[in-house]
Amino acid sequence: MFPVMASTAENTVVRDVRLWTAPDHTRLVFDLTNTMNYKLFRLHNPERIVIDMDKVTLKSDLKKLPLPDPVIKEIRHGTSASKVMRLVIDVKEKVQPRSFLLKPMKGKPHRLVVDLMRPDKVKPNVKSSQPRNSKQDLIIAVDAGHGGEDPGASGPHNVREKNITLAVAKKLAKKINAYPGLKAVLIRKGDYFVSLKNRVLAARKMRADLMISIHADAIDVRSVKGASVYTLSERGATPDRAAKALAEKENASDEVGGVVSGQISDPLVNLILGDMLRRASLNSSQLMAEEVLNRLKNVGPIKYDQPKHARFYVLKAMEIPSVLVELDFISNPQREKKLTNSRHQQRLATALFDASVVFFRKMGRLKQAKSEYAQPPYRPMVSTINPTSSPNS
Ligand SMILES: [Zn+2]
Numbered sequence: 001m002f003p004v005m006a007s008t009a010e011n012t013v014v015r016d017v018r019l020w021t022a023p024d025h026t027r028l029v030f031d032l033t034n035t036m037n038y039k040l041f042r043l044h045n046p047e048r049i050v051i052d053m054d055k056v057t058l059k060s061d062l063k064k065l066p067l068p069d070p071v072i073k074e075i076r077h078g079t080s081a082s083k084v085m086r087l088v089i090d091v092k093e094k095v096q097p098r099s100f101l102l103k104p105m106k107g108k109p110h111r112l113v114v115d116l117m118r119p120d121k122v123k124p125n126v127k128s129s130q131p132r133n134s135k136q137d138l139i140i141a142v143d144a145g146h147g148g149e150d151p152g153a154s155g156p157h158n159v160r161e162k163n164i165t166l167a168v169a170k171k172l173a174k175k176i177n178a179y180p181g182l183k184a185v186l187i188r189k190g191d192y193f194v195s196l197k198n199r200v201l202a203a204r205k206m207r208a209d210l211m212i213s214i215h216a217d218a219i220d221v222r223s224v225k226g227a228s229v230y231t232l233s234e235r236g237a238t239p240d241r242a243a244k245a246l247a248e249k250e251n252a253s254d255e256v257g258g259v260v261s262g263q264i265s266d267p268l269v270n271l272i273l274g275d276m277l278r279r280a281s282l283n284s285s286q287l288m289a290e291e292v293l294n295r296l297k298n299v300g301p302i303k304y305d306q307p308k309h310a311r312f313y314v315l316k317a318m319e320i321p322s323v324l325v326e327l328d329f330i331s332n333p334q335r336e337k338k339l340t341n342s343r344h345q346q347r348l349a350t351a352l353f354d355a356s357v358v359f360f361r362k363m364g365r366l367k368q369a370k371s372e373y374a375q376p377p378y379r380p381m382v383s384t385i386n387p388t389s390s391p392n393s
Contacts, residue, residue, distance in 0.1 A: 011083070012036040014058045015109070019065045019072075020148035022192035025117045026071040028089075029149055029258065032056075032110040040099050040114070049089040049097050049116065056085045071095060071116050091116060106256050113149075113258045137183035138360055140176050141208035143314065144169035144186065145215040145250070148193030150257030153218030155336030162191065164339045165214045168327065171349035172212070176356065181366055193257040196313040203317050210288065210359065211322040212352055213314050215250060216339060217303075218331035225332045226303030227296045230324040231285040232316065233309035240308060246326070247310035254313075284321040288359045292325060295351035300328060300338065321359075325352065 016031040037054040062075050073090040080086065096117040104110055144165040146152030152161030169186055176184035185206045188194050194202075203211045217228070230243065289307030296302060303326070315322045327348055328335045338344050360366035 010034065010055075012053075012056045012110075014053075014056060014060055014085075017060045017062060017065060018149070019067070019069065020192040021066075021069045021071070021190065022148070022194070023189065025095075025115050026069055027148065027193060027258075028114040028116075030112040030114075031060075031108075032112060035101060035103075035110050036112075038099075038112065040097055042097065044094075047091045047094055049091060049095070049114075051087040051089070051099075051114065053085045053087070053112075055083045058085055068092070071118060089116070094119065100258075102258055106252065108256065111258065137181055138209045138365060139206055140182060140184050140356055141203040141206060141211040141320070142169045142173045142176070142184050142186050143199055143203070143211060143213040144188045145213060145314075146253060146257075147188050147191055148257060150193055150253050152253075153216060153330050155218075155330040155339075156222065156333045157336055159330060159336050159340055161216045161218070161330055164216050164327070164330065164345070166191070167342075168345050168348050168352075169214050171346055172214075172352050175349055175353040179353075179357070182356070182360075195254050195257065195259045196251065197254075197259075199314050200317045203320055203322075208317075208320050209365070210356060211315075211317060211320050212292075212356070213312070213322070213324040214352075215324060215326050216328060216330040217246065217326040219329060220331070222332055224303070225329050225335045226301035227293075227299075227328055228303040228326045229289040229292045229296070229307045230310050230312060230315070230326070231289050231307055232282065232318065232322065233311055240310065243308045243310035247312050250324070251311075251313045281319055281321050284359075284363060285315075285323055287362060288321055288355065289323045291355035291359050291362075292323060292352060295355050296325075296327075296348070299347045299351050300335075300344075303329075 012032050012034040014030050014032060018029045018031075020027045020029070036056050038056075039052045041050050042048070043050055057079075058077055062077065065075065067074055071091055071093070073092055075090070076088045078086050096119055097114065098117065099112065099114045102108070102111040102113060144162070146160075146162035146165060148162075150162065152165070154160055166188065169188070173184035173186050176182045185202075185208070187199050187202050199213075230246075233243075286307060293302065293305065293307060297305075307323075312324050315324055328339055330336050330339060357366065361368065
């Protein structure tokens with residue numbers, strides 16, 4: 001019998017390389033056929049990041065990457081006699097690299113993730129953490145679900161949830177910013193990954209008065225359709241299998257998008273918040289959720305006509321009234337098509353916007369504009385009949 005030797009490690013192949021540009025960093029993701037050993041280091045004058053991958057072959061065209069981007073000038077590669085593949089990333093400024101390997105999960109293969117952080121962009125925004133005066137705008141954190149490496153759900157015609165959520169989020173932000181007294185901040189502005197923890201931190205840092213997370217649902221049964229609205233449930237809330245399953249799916253975002261395990265163990269829930277404040281925020285989240293549902297009813301089908309409650313990680317900034325909206329089922333071919341329709345997206349955004357305005361009014365935080373005094377209850381304001389221009393436009 002032939003002696004069985006410890007097999008000399010087979011070559012690992014890089015099957016694909018993707019690049020995602022975020023405002024504060026650029027992420028490179030390498031799809032691998034297997035795990036591997038690598039070394040990453042910096043070289044200066046000119047600034048370069050070098051990655052040496054042991055026994056690795058590149059079978060993906062680096063030329064297809066959208067380069068240059070704000071961080072990377074270009075990427076070169078070569079292989080040494082000892083089968084080490086060297087990638088040289090020419091960067092435009094001194095960046096802080098971090099990298100990690102990910103095991104296969106949710107249909108994704110072994111991956112190497114390389115983040116090149118821009119130091120001047122990651123400093124905390126001191127200004128935004130100062131106390132706000134009462135004259136300042138009410139801030140709405142508009143959170144487009146998923147992004148970058150994490151596409152979210154996919155429709156039968158391959159429409160990606162991450163693109164729908166961003167399109168609706170941008171339309172919503174535009175409407176909010178055109179309204180005096182309101183200001184929208186997009187948590188994600190493009191196609192890149194933001195961890196759930198960082199979404200929550202961003203909402204806190206901007207001292208948001210309201211957070212709206214936008215998603216689209218998916219299920220195996222293609223006929224299922226309709227919107228649903230969620231708020232955070234605290235321990236002891238009514239168990240609901242569908243809501244729980246959905247929360248698990250949305251919470252898995254981080255694993256798909258590439259967060260090193262252990263990174264989201266941050267005990268946000270244990271932050272010292274007054275119990276009353278917490279409860280007040282949960283109650284107002286419920287009010288907001290009802291307002292959203294009432295308006296979505298006029299735009300399209302509704303899955304559940306009451307707000308549901310589940311433990312969504314992204315809703316855990318418990319001092320901020322927060323809702324998570326599943327716009328519709330992207331897995332339903334008709335609804336998938338509808339979700340890509342710009343006018344339909346606009347109607348969805350308008351529903352979320354109208355709900356926000358009514359919410360703030362009911363909370364006594366937003367006064368009616370003068371032109372509207374004559375005609376309660378609130379009607380959506382058309383910008384052309386409002387002579388006072390927005391401070392943000
Ligand atoms: Zn989602």
